[in-house]
Amino acid sequence: MVPVGIVGANGFLGGELVRLLAQHPHARVAALCAGRSAGQQLSDIRPSLRGPADGPLEAFDADLLASRCEAVFLALPHGKSAEAARELRARGVLVIDLGSDFRIADPAAHARWYGREPGAPELLDSAVYSLPELTGPPPADAGLIANPGCFATALALTLAPLAPALGEGTEVTVFGVTGSSGSGIEPQAGTQHTLRVNSFTAYKPLRHQHLGEVEQLLARRGAVPRVRFVPHSLPAPRGIHLTVVLDAATVGDVRARYEAAYGEAALVDVVDGVVPMGAVLLSCRTLLGVEPRGDDVVVTCALDNLLKGGSGQAIQNLNLVRGWSETAGLPVVGSWP
């Protein structure tokens, strides 16, 4: 069993890593770190995690992590991974970062999308942005893996196989929704239950920061359509759902394009019709639905933001880099309810 560490174990992504790794056939958790909560029992903060989380949370300590772990997952707020990754890489530890610090390779693009310089620019060249169905398995000698964002995963899986047909600059309007766990566990106005539970609202219209990594990924493959993406806050705890309407004449046989791209993919399924978000919750699967109608084609995409859009994909990346089964320890069948 390969020993791994989780930094940021008290958040939603960190908690899902704890939960999934408790069942993993090849990896075991050897260290759980959390900043402010160091010294507390994880199960006192996140009582669902009793058992595998026994023992106090530790403060981040690169030496200690390096001595105990072969790989470390960073599940930290945006901008907090750079320093931790630098220290761990200096000690030769494999780092899988679930944050945004290493997703965009170009420092100027990073600054444009995140409003600040990257925290560890010297590591950007070696960071591997890994969305395996599109970028292939990360190399076995990867030292720093940048795990894609939740919306970015959905946008890229939906658009990449169609981008060549759409062509450079073609406008594609994508409507997305996300559950509240996407905003993290820290209480804030946007996730106050009373106001969230019966409402629905667009946010960051046309300027969500995940567009940066999607553009980068599409550019590496060729033509980049102009993606007009409007995300919305859903009154649900988890899940992502996208809807796109495309011109059939331009885009051609969408189902065939998806089959060609994902026919061998263990975690992406293509179906006729629309896909309900409920069908992927608690699973690591992405569902793509294709519904032609007259001159148009309606494409919908659903995934669990904390699994395929976060912790599940991070473990998928660990599996691939270590040469294990791609889906080791990952739930493929969802729970709805």
Added chain:
Amino acid sequence: MVPVGIVGANGFLGGELVRLLAQHPHARVAALCAGRSAGQQLSDIRPSLRGPADGPLEAFDADLLASRCEAVFLALPHGKSAEAARELRARGVLVIDLGSDFRIADPAAHARWYGREPGAPELLDSAVYSLPELTGPPPADAGLIANPGCFATALALTLAPLAPALGEGTEVTVFGVTGSSGSGIEPQAGTQHTLRVNSFTAYKPLRHQHLGEVEQLLARRGAVPRVRFVPHSLPAPRGIHLTVVLDAATVGDVRARYEAAYGEAALVDVVDGVVPMGAVLLSCRTLLGVEPRGDDVVVTCALDNLLKGGSGQAIQNLNLVRGWSETAGLPVVGSWP
């Protein structure tokens, strides 16, 4: 106090009519009818309606309604209004139909959108489709008012002021969401709580029946863009929210167009930025949000499907046809929570 009747008082729209009319300054409920539930107390079925709903529900009886009421609201399932309207009109009663039977004037178009012939074709010519902010107040001698559909109200208020700039045939993609009350009170698979509450799904993509009346309304005003509308089921009980992304170069100053159209409207407000659906719940208001960004403009629209999208607009129509204040008895300030 003008005596009015409600047919279908046990449904969601019927219940909202009961609730609102209990506070109306000029109208009072003189008859409550319900099919299967006749003989029961409304408050036994809908306990929130205690008080104004005392006394047993009655079976539909046109003579009785005509003897007691000057106006009758029909809040029946689709296709059930035709016969009731025919009988009531034959007795000279003003009918305000909240269903779809009289919304589309052209029998062929009706058949195309609803998959059946209109039930009372002889009344179509005299029916007044009334979305007052766009069609003006219904004439004082109107005998049959067709109240718009919930999504149709939102689509028309959003698109009508922009249609001349968009021009004939221009594609406009609209993403919409609706709360579960839009599916009515009868239990069905789509509103089963367990499966609905954490999910989200598109339905009837590009073929929602409300498009028929929107096209008709737009055609009467001039150019008709090609509306690609994808509605979605929201895990919330009420409310409608639309999102549209438009080319700024084509559509021009959206805010100015809306101000020109709705500057005098008591129930439509235009704001900068996006509009959260919560802000209109339990109110009869429509909010339109305009957020320009680079070459694009993001427009969002929110209304309460049971009020401005249903019972509130029906009372607004009664107010106007009787010459009362347009907002008499209607809540303008919402409740969130």
Added chain:
Amino acid sequence: MVPVGIVGANGFLGGELVRLLAQHPHARVAALCAGRSAGQQLSDIRPSLRGPADGPLEAFDADLLASRCEAVFLALPHGKSAEAARELRARGVLVIDLGSDFRIADPAAHARWYGREPGAPELLDSAVYSLPELTGPPPADAGLIANPGCFATALALTLAPLAPALGEGTEVTVFGVTGSSGSGIEPQAGTQHTLRVNSFTAYKPLRHQHLGEVEQLLARRGAVPRVRFVPHSLPAPRGIHLTVVLDAATVGDVRARYEAAYGEAALVDVVDGVVPMGAVLLSCRTLLGVEPRGDDVVVTCALDNLLKGGSGQAIQNLNLVRGWSETAGLPVVGSWP
């Protein structure tokens, strides 16, 4: 129209006061104050309140409030009312406090339940704790009215008519639930949407601070049963529901006792069976349900925590002290959905 002020207009209780007073036949809002948010538009913070909330929020200023208002509602966090009330009373303004600072007359009891001394002990003697169905209308010359807590209102309405039969010291176990708006608008761990929405938990078991005012109210009427009250956090935005199981032999004819107590009450209804919480939402009504079964009687109570349990009761108190209709401006028919 009597001019009134609202201090703490940006919270949930303050917002409901704004909403309700916008429709009040005898009072109008003449001042809206908020601490941190002074200078902002209320509708920018609470967009549902557009219209009556136009104009910037003001900082609390007793002179200004006294010059403009005949009565002022304080809707502030616990412990923040004392100083504001002192200043307003010194200027002769009628104060209706929705907080807890003046509910408990005995300073020692206050300190025991709230963990701190009362902030304005010199005002306690003149403060009128007013739960009108039990304490009668407040006197016309009242200067400071302490509005009951949400759970306290439900507990007192449920238990007071039965207390004489139960007798001193008899154990009564009450199970209560509350919607998340009871925790206020400030984001906090207990109202983080993701964790709240599918969960349910007891909190402050047997030690909720509202028990203090309930014991005081019961003691003023005679025998005080020993109330074992366990409140729970409900995954819903608003509403309170209580359940009590009583020995029929001890408590006698519960329905008759309630009818005797509330037969004339405009805002308390007694029904056979159980009462769903949904039936009182958005109304100022309390429903009491009585279901005998063998040797036992099951009593359930439902009210809206922000209305009968808060802002609605505060307006009821204003109505009574001014001699207006008890229900002026108050919704009696609820909205479910």
Added chain:
Amino acid sequence: MVPVGIVGANGFLGGELVRLLAQHPHARVAALCAGRSAGQQLSDIRPSLRGPADGPLEAFDADLLASRCEAVFLALPHGKSAEAARELRARGVLVIDLGSDFRIADPAAHARWYGREPGAPELLDSAVYSLPELTGPPPADAGLIANPGCFATALALTLAPLAPALGEGTEVTVFGVTGSSGSGIEPQAGTQHTLRVNSFTAYKPLRHQHLGEVEQLLARRGAVPRVRFVPHSLPAPRGIHLTVVLDAATVGDVRARYEAAYGEAALVDVVDGVVPMGAVLLSCRTLLGVEPRGDDVVVTCALDNLLKGGSGQAIQNLNLVRGWSETAGLPVVGSWP
């Protein structure tokens, strides 16, 4: 891999069996049956179950099941298991019934609680009611296992260790809540989303049918307190939570009693304080919380109605009867969110 069948695969309990068995190390699904849905793909009805559910659902056929399966789970509506169990037992197949047909051994008691005679009275003697933490592992030669009800599991785990101290006839009042999945997948009034989502209501107060099996279990162990149980409908999809307040003088050291009973139990954990329902969702664990306060002790219990209260416990029973690890294939760490 032992081949097993699932009858009623299209319901909530059936679906959870499919999901869990897809990961089971010793059993594999060899037949999926469903009544009305026979011939359809399970994944067309329950799209979360894609993969393990490929191939059409079959109609119930005892010969076929016996030829293919060593054990069959019956996840059918109440009253529908009797005939299926009879046919399968006649063919020597191990039957694990998740319904209520075989839970109560005494036909008269069955009739009293369910309002009808048991459907297969000749099998009652051989049926093993198995709640393993209390009744021990079922014997290896068991042919028919009656899996406890969801509320019954929670009630029994909470009360059984305390019953000797409470003594015969002592009143114990228990308040319970359940998520909507407890009502099954068929749409019905109580699970209509619009009305359920913001409400809360007691139902079947003091007369829930699960009390029958709890009384039977307690009687087999000795003293039977008089359980006054009031279940409530929660606006959440899954989970069960109980609250009990006990006299400390009577019940003694509750934590010690639970530790004695469950110290070795893999699926029951005892903690100090209260237990949030969220902490057990999607896990097969039961949490018991003990919070003493003065003369009283507050006990709370939480479990997932579909797992420890249903399909998870059914697999636990299979594991035990086959001699596998008790928790094989069962999630112990929950997912919250």
